[in-house]
Amino acid sequence: MRADVIVIxxxxxxxxSAYLLANAGKRVTLLDRSAAGSEASWAGGGIVSPLYPWRYSQAVTALAHWSQDYYPGLGQQLLALTGVDPEVHVTGLYWLDQDDQADALAWAQREGRPLHEVPVESAYAAVPSLGAGFLRAIYMSGVANVRNPRLVxxxxxxxxxxxxxxxxxHTSVAGFVQDxxxxxxxxxxxxxLLADHVVVTAGAWSGELLQSLGLSLPVVPVKGQMILFKCAEDFLPSMVLAGGRYAIPRRDGHILVxxxxxxxxxDKTPTEDALASLRASAETLLPGLESAELVGHWAGLRPGSPEGIPFIGEVPGHDGLWLNCGHYRNGLVLAPASCQLLADLMLGREPIIDPAPYAPLGRLG
Incomplete structure (x- = not known):
């Protein structure tokens, strides 16, 4: 049967995107070349905030704020519907010895976000497992992480x-059908396979797909490696970030670094050099991890894009072709707003935020 929308x-x-469009009454066919949710969406950390929100443009901030408010309800909705809990886990986030702390505080005041400087002693009191020697701390309450493998x-x-x-x-797309x-x-x-609309949500592979149409989409793979420890459930009560590395607690005591x-x-082969570097960072941040069980090490490919601003909207000159890709390091946090914005545009509804910064117009080669 012909679909209303094909999502790649x-x-x-x-x-x-498929979930929201189908909820609006559209017949959707979703294609994936392997198993759904097995690439960057599985491999990432799942912090429901950009790592350094003050370093991004208003375009990223607008998507992030909308999504942060939406995530708790989405988690509850999916749990009720499927019995699978995405574990939207609110822990707050401490940044330690941040060079651009003043910028962070100015951003928080400007945006009305609950990020404040705190005495470093209060960070140590809240996170007793923290390594020694940190001098300054800022903290944002209300920041959650989502257990992304369970979300997908x-x-x-x-x-x-x-x-x-x-x-x-396990269905690869070789190209597009044109009329x-x-x-x-x-x-x-x-x-x-035919449809009225085709949406490209292929992450780091989106640029390759569009090449067959003579389009140059500036989305490139950027490899990221992670490690996973198993600790006591109360080992890390809050997310912490220092020296460009972060630690994320899951509810059951797993710690992602x-x-x-x-x-x-x-190439997404895990490397020994990265493992050594991540372990060293982990043990500096949380010395107790030196004796913890290391249960995983993997790599994924982020869809890198200029300034991390995603492409959301219809491709000019190619009616029926839509993009929702290029979210770089913030795919999980930006997903709810990005997919809602895409659905609004496709369905002719009032968009949740101004769509102009994400429009493909003028941004493709």
Whole structure:
């Protein structure tokens, strides 16, 4: 059956875009070349905030603020619907010895965000596992992390229960079907699939897909490596960030530490050098991790983009072709707002925020 919308890419952007469009009555076919949610959406940390929110443009800030408010309700909705808890875990976040602390505080005052300088002693009192020697701290209350592997599992389960959604995993897209200037479907190994609209949510691979149309989308893979420890459930009560590395507590005592930033193309092989560097950072930040069980080390590919501003909207000159990609380091935090904005634009609704900064117009080669 012909779909209203084909979504290419089953990460959090594709899953949530499909979910919102199907909820609005659209017939959606979601395609992924492997298993849904198995790339960057699975590999990331899941902090529901940009790592350094004061360093980003208003375009990123607007998406982040909307999403932060939306996440708790989304988590509850998916748990009720699927029985899978994405674990939206509110812990707050401490930044330690931040060089641009003054910029952070000015941003918080300007944006009305609950980020404040705190005595370093209060950081040590709140996080007894913190390493010695830190001199300054700023803290933002209300910051959550989402257990992203469970988020994508919950979204996938929700889609499988929706009669308007067809999920086709292990289906690669080789190109687009065109009717004049209009995009009206995709070519796969199983043949052509047709739809009124095609949405590219293929993360780091989005640029490669658009090359077949002679379009240059400035989205490139940026490798990030992470490690995972298992500790007591009360080992780390808050997220902490210092020296460019962060530690994220899950409710069950797992601690994520990340991450690297590597421009090595599509290679996502974990390396011993990164493991050593991440372990050293982890043990400086939280010395108790030296004796903790290391249970995982992996890499993922972020969709790097200029200034981290995603591409959301219809591609000019290619009617029917839409983008929701290029979120760089902030895919998980920006996903709810990005997907809601995409749905608003596709459905002709009043958009939740000004769509102009994300429009592909003038941003593609």
């Amino acid at each position: 890419g089953g990460g959090v952007m594709g899953l949530l 599992k919950a979204l996938r389960a929700a889609l499988q229960g929706m009669p308007l959604v067809t999920l086709r995993e 004049g200037a209009r995009i009206c479907g995709v070519r796969t190994g199983d043949g052509e 990340g991450s690297t930033l590597e421009h090595v193309g599509f």
